[in-house]
Amino acid sequence: MRSTKFLLTILVLLLSTTLSVAQNDIMRQARAEKFALTNAKIYTVTNGVIENGTIVISNGIIEAVGANVTIPSDAIVIDYDGQEIYPGMIDSGTQLGLVEIGSIAEAQDIREFGDITPQMEALTAVNPNSEAIPVTRVSGVTTVITRPSGGVFPGTAATINLFGYTPDQMFAGSKGLVINFPNSGRRWRQTQEEADRARERALKTLNDTWDKAELYAKIEDTDGARYYPEMEAxxxxxxxxxxxxxxxxxxxxxxxxxxWVQEKGLTDVVFTGVSEGWRVAEELAEAGIPVITGPVQSVPTRSSDAFDAAYKNPSVMQKAGIKVALRTNDTENSRNLPYHAGFAAAYGMGREEALKAITINAAEIMGLEDQLGSIEVGKKANLFVATGDPFETSTQIIEVFIDGYQIPMTSRQIELYNEFLDRVPGLNKNPVTTDQ
Amino acid sequence: MKTLRLTSIFTILMLLFSINDAKAQAPKGDVLIQNATVLTITNGTLENTDILIEDGKIKNIGKDLRQPNNVTVIDAEGMFVMPGIIDAHSHIAGTSINEGTSQVTAEVSMEDVVNPMDVSIYRALAGGVTSIHLMHGSANVIGGQNETMKLRYGTTNPDDLRFEGAPRTIKFALGENPTRGGRQRGIQPQTRMGVEAMIRNSFNDAIKYREAWADYNSNRSNRKIAPEFDLRMETLVDILEGEILVHCHSYRADEIYMLMRVFSDFGIDKLTFQHANEAYKVAPELAAFGASASIFSDWWAYKLEVYYSTAYNAAILTRNGVNTSINSDSGELIRHLFHEAAKSQKYGGLSDNEALALITINPAMQLGIDNCVGSIEVGKDGDIAIFDKHPLSTYAIPQMTFVDGVKYFDINTDEADQRIMIDPESTIEDVVIFSREDFDMCMHEESLVNFYELVNEEK
Structure with a gap:
C-alpha cells in the first residue's frame, strides 16, 4: 500500500514535469485566470509602496491590493518573493503597430497623402502582430499612444494596450486629433529660408482649415449641409x-x-514634443496645458544650449507646475521608455515624479485615469514584476500582465538569443567545402 | 652661390623644425585624483585609490599617493573613475561623410574633413568620451580612410585632434547601402554578389599593381617606364600588407561570413565588423577568424537588414569569445555610451567589467590603440572619465573628463554655450528640431551621379 502511494507520487511528479515542459512550449499564448500575486513590494504610484503586498486580479481588473488581502480559493497564486510590482509603463508617443521596418515604404502606415487628413485613424492601421509589440511589452511597457505623422492634420492618435489580436482588443479607450503646429525651427539639413516658407504655408493651412471647420461645426446639422469627412473630424x-x-x-x-488654443477656445488640449518647454515653462504652466515630452535622450535644439538641456527639460516643466508625461517618439525601441524616465529622474525630476510621468500622469492626460496608470482596486490589471528599479538596466522584468492576461515573456529577440547563444552546430558541422 | 645654398639649407632646417614643433603641440596635463573607486577594466576595481597623471600619462595608481608639487588634486571620494570612453564608430566633427563618385574610394581620407569646432565634441566629452573613430560613410563598397581622434576640444586646428600613433583604418561597406548606391548610380553592385566581386576585383587589381611596381623596382633601367602611381591602389596594397585595419559596415550574417572568406583568401586578418546586427548568428566563425564586432546596443528594424536583430547581440558575441564594442554612430548616442553598454546587463547579463569593456578596452583593441588607452594602467594615456555614481547606473552623471591629463569637461564649471566659432550669418535663434533619422549619418551623402543615365542619355 505504502509503496503504491510512493509510486503514485513519483508518477504524479513525473507527469507534472512533462506537463510544465509542454506548457513552456505553448507559452506563446497568454493566460487569463484569477491571479493572486503575493509577497511583492508594490509601487502603487498613487498610494505609496506596500511591502509584502498582494494583488488579486480577476476578469482583467485589479480586485484587491494591500498587505492584508484575502486570497480567493480559486486564484492561481504566484509568490514573487520580494520582487517589485509596478503599474504598466505608458509611452505617450510612438508609432508602434504602424511602422514595421523604417526604410521600407510598404512596411509603414503612418502618413496619408496630403496636409489635411484628420479623418485618418491610427487605430485602423495598427498591426497587432507587429514584431515590435512583444519586444516592447516584455520590457514592462504595457500601453502606448500610437500616432500618425506628417502634414498639418495627419489624423487621430489612439491609446493601445500592447496585447490583443485585433485593434479593438488593443484599444484602451482614448483618441486624440494630432495637429502639427507650424514649426519655426529648422529640420536637420533644412535652410532657415526653406523652414520659413514651410511655416508660412503650414500656418495658412492651419488657420484656413480651422475657420472652415468652425463654420462646418455650426452648420453640419442643418438641412442640405454636405458631408466632409475632414471637417467632421x-x-x-x-x-x-x-x-x-x-x-x-x-x-x-x-x-x-x-x-492659438486660447483664441480658438479649445480646452481639451495636450502639447506634445515641447523640446524647448524649459524656455517658456512659466507661460505653459499658466496656460494650464499638460505636455507629453520626449525623447529625453535627445540633443539640444540649439548649438548654444547646454549639453543636458533635453535631459533637464521634463524636470524644469514639472517643477514649474506643468503636468508632464514622457514619450520615446520611437517605434521598435519604445522599450527604452524607463531609461528616458531614468535620465529625466537623474537630471532633476527625481525617481518618483519620473515614474508618474510614465504612469499616472500619462493616464490622466489621456483621460484614462480611472483605468490605467496606478495599482488601485477597480483599475485594469496592467502591471509588471521587476527584480528591482525598472529605470536601471541591470533590472530584469520577469512578468507582465496586460488587461489581466499573463503575457508570455518572449519575443523574437529573446528567441534568437536562446537559439544563438550556444549555436548548434557550432563552428564545425561537416568538413568545410568551398567552391573557390 | 654658396651663401645662397647655406641660406636655403638654413630655411629648410627652420621649416622642418617648426613643422616638428607644430606636431608636438597636443597639451599634456598633470593631475592627482584621490580616493576614488577606480574601474581599471584590465585589473579589477580598486577602492579608495589615487591616480597620478603626469605629463599626460598615468604615472602611478595606488593608495595615499604623495602629491607632487604643482599638481592639481581632485578629491573623488564617493566617485567612480573609469578609462575615457572610446567610440569606434562616429561621424561627429566630420564636415562630409560620403565620397559618392565611385564604388571604391580608398584614396580619400577623413583626416581632410575634420571640423575641430563641432560642438558635438564637447557634448561627447560631457558623456565621458575621450576618443572617437571618425568614419567615412557606407555608400560605397570600399570607402575612404577613417581618422582616429582624441577629443581635445577648444582648438581650431584639426591636427590637434589627431590620435598620435594610431594605426590607419579604412571603411568597407556591404549590403543595402552600397547596393542602393549601385542602383542609384546605375552601376555594380546592385546585389551582395556584386559586392563580393567588387572587393575581390579590387584586391586582385592591387596585387597586379604591387607586382608591376616590384618588377619595376627590382630591375630598374633607364629604358623602363615606371608604372602609374595610384593612391587608390597604394591604399589597397597597404590593406593587403596589414598596415591598415579594415572596419566594415555590415549587417547580415551571410555578408559578414562572405567577407571573412574573401579576407582569408587574400591573407588579411585585421577586421572589425561595424554595426554587425546579425554577427550573433556567426559568432563561432567570427571568433575562429579573430574578427571583432562593433555594434549598437539595441537599434533594429530601421531597415530590412536589421529586422532580424536581437539586443542580446553583445552578450552572445562576448560569450562566444568575439571582441565586441558598442558604438554610437550618432551625435546623440555618443553622449551616453556608458548607458548603452549597461544595456548588455539587461540583455544577457554581462558582468560590470564585461559591460564596461565594450566601450573601453575592446574598442581600443579594434582601433589598435590599446597600448595607449582603454584601461587605467600605469604608462597609458591620462584619458579618464569621472562619474558621480557607477557608470552603468542610469542615474550616473559624468562629472569630469580628461584627455592626456587635461580637463576638457567639468560639470561644476560647465557653461551652456560651448561654441568655438559662431557663424556671423546664422540666425540668432537657430532652432533645429531633430528626428531620429537625422542621426543615420552613414547614408548622408552628396547627390549621386547616375552613370547609366549619363551613358544612355538619349533614352
Missing part, C-alpha cells in the same frame, strides 16, 4: 468631443500655440 475637437494633441517644439511656437 475637426468639428469633433471644436465641439469638445475629442482632445487635440498639438505637436509643438520651438519656444516661440509654444507661445504662439498657447495663444
Amino acid at each position: 475637426l468639428a469633433r475637437v471644436i465641439k469638445g468631443e475629442m482632445k487635440a494633441y498639438i505637436e509643438v517644439n520651438a519656444a516661440k511656437d509654444i507661445l504662439s500655440a498657447i495663444e
Whole structure:
C-alpha cells in the first residue's frame, strides 16, 4: 500500500514535469485566470509602496491590493518573493503597430497623402502582430499612444494596450486629433529660408482649415449641409468631443500655440514634443496645458544650449507646475521608455515624479485615469514584476500582465538569443567545402 | 652661390623644425585624483585609490599617493573613475561623410574633413568620451580612410585632434547601402554578389599593381617606364600588407561570413565588423577568424537588414569569445555610451567589467590603440572619465573628463554655450528640431551621379 502511494507520487511528479515542459512550449499564448500575486513590494504610484503586498486580479481588473488581502480559493497564486510590482509603463508617443521596418515604404502606415487628413485613424492601421509589440511589452511597457505623422492634420492618435489580436482588443479607450503646429525651427539639413516658407504655408493651412471647420461645426446639422469627412473630424475637437494633441517644439511656437488654443477656445488640449518647454515653462504652466515630452535622450535644439538641456527639460516643466508625461517618439525601441524616465529622474525630476510621468500622469492626460496608470482596486490589471528599479538596466522584468492576461515573456529577440547563444552546430558541422 | 645654398639649407632646417614643433603641440596635463573607486577594466576595481597623471600619462595608481608639487588634486571620494570612453564608430566633427563618385574610394581620407569646432565634441566629452573613430560613410563598397581622434576640444586646428600613433583604418561597406548606391548610380553592385566581386576585383587589381611596381623596382633601367602611381591602389596594397585595419559596415550574417572568406583568401586578418546586427548568428566563425564586432546596443528594424536583430547581440558575441564594442554612430548616442553598454546587463547579463569593456578596452583593441588607452594602467594615456555614481547606473552623471591629463569637461564649471566659432550669418535663434533619422549619418551623402543615365542619355 505504502509503496503504491510512493509510486503514485513519483508518477504524479513525473507527469507534472512533462506537463510544465509542454506548457513552456505553448507559452506563446497568454493566460487569463484569477491571479493572486503575493509577497511583492508594490509601487502603487498613487498610494505609496506596500511591502509584502498582494494583488488579486480577476476578469482583467485589479480586485484587491494591500498587505492584508484575502486570497480567493480559486486564484492561481504566484509568490514573487520580494520582487517589485509596478503599474504598466505608458509611452505617450510612438508609432508602434504602424511602422514595421523604417526604410521600407510598404512596411509603414503612418502618413496619408496630403496636409489635411484628420479623418485618418491610427487605430485602423495598427498591426497587432507587429514584431515590435512583444519586444516592447516584455520590457514592462504595457500601453502606448500610437500616432500618425506628417502634414498639418495627419489624423487621430489612439491609446493601445500592447496585447490583443485585433485593434479593438488593443484599444484602451482614448483618441486624440494630432495637429502639427507650424514649426519655426529648422529640420536637420533644412535652410532657415526653406523652414520659413514651410511655416508660412503650414500656418495658412492651419488657420484656413480651422475657420472652415468652425463654420462646418455650426452648420453640419442643418438641412442640405454636405458631408466632409475632414471637417467632421475637426468639428469633433471644436465641439469638445475629442482632445487635440498639438505637436509643438520651438519656444516661440509654444507661445504662439498657447495663444492659438486660447483664441480658438479649445480646452481639451495636450502639447506634445515641447523640446524647448524649459524656455517658456512659466507661460505653459499658466496656460494650464499638460505636455507629453520626449525623447529625453535627445540633443539640444540649439548649438548654444547646454549639453543636458533635453535631459533637464521634463524636470524644469514639472517643477514649474506643468503636468508632464514622457514619450520615446520611437517605434521598435519604445522599450527604452524607463531609461528616458531614468535620465529625466537623474537630471532633476527625481525617481518618483519620473515614474508618474510614465504612469499616472500619462493616464490622466489621456483621460484614462480611472483605468490605467496606478495599482488601485477597480483599475485594469496592467502591471509588471521587476527584480528591482525598472529605470536601471541591470533590472530584469520577469512578468507582465496586460488587461489581466499573463503575457508570455518572449519575443523574437529573446528567441534568437536562446537559439544563438550556444549555436548548434557550432563552428564545425561537416568538413568545410568551398567552391573557390 | 654658396651663401645662397647655406641660406636655403638654413630655411629648410627652420621649416622642418617648426613643422616638428607644430606636431608636438597636443597639451599634456598633470593631475592627482584621490580616493576614488577606480574601474581599471584590465585589473579589477580598486577602492579608495589615487591616480597620478603626469605629463599626460598615468604615472602611478595606488593608495595615499604623495602629491607632487604643482599638481592639481581632485578629491573623488564617493566617485567612480573609469578609462575615457572610446567610440569606434562616429561621424561627429566630420564636415562630409560620403565620397559618392565611385564604388571604391580608398584614396580619400577623413583626416581632410575634420571640423575641430563641432560642438558635438564637447557634448561627447560631457558623456565621458575621450576618443572617437571618425568614419567615412557606407555608400560605397570600399570607402575612404577613417581618422582616429582624441577629443581635445577648444582648438581650431584639426591636427590637434589627431590620435598620435594610431594605426590607419579604412571603411568597407556591404549590403543595402552600397547596393542602393549601385542602383542609384546605375552601376555594380546592385546585389551582395556584386559586392563580393567588387572587393575581390579590387584586391586582385592591387596585387597586379604591387607586382608591376616590384618588377619595376627590382630591375630598374633607364629604358623602363615606371608604372602609374595610384593612391587608390597604394591604399589597397597597404590593406593587403596589414598596415591598415579594415572596419566594415555590415549587417547580415551571410555578408559578414562572405567577407571573412574573401579576407582569408587574400591573407588579411585585421577586421572589425561595424554595426554587425546579425554577427550573433556567426559568432563561432567570427571568433575562429579573430574578427571583432562593433555594434549598437539595441537599434533594429530601421531597415530590412536589421529586422532580424536581437539586443542580446553583445552578450552572445562576448560569450562566444568575439571582441565586441558598442558604438554610437550618432551625435546623440555618443553622449551616453556608458548607458548603452549597461544595456548588455539587461540583455544577457554581462558582468560590470564585461559591460564596461565594450566601450573601453575592446574598442581600443579594434582601433589598435590599446597600448595607449582603454584601461587605467600605469604608462597609458591620462584619458579618464569621472562619474558621480557607477557608470552603468542610469542615474550616473559624468562629472569630469580628461584627455592626456587635461580637463576638457567639468560639470561644476560647465557653461551652456560651448561654441568655438559662431557663424556671423546664422540666425540668432537657430532652432533645429531633430528626428531620429537625422542621426543615420552613414547614408548622408552628396547627390549621386547616375552613370547609366549619363551613358544612355538619349533614352
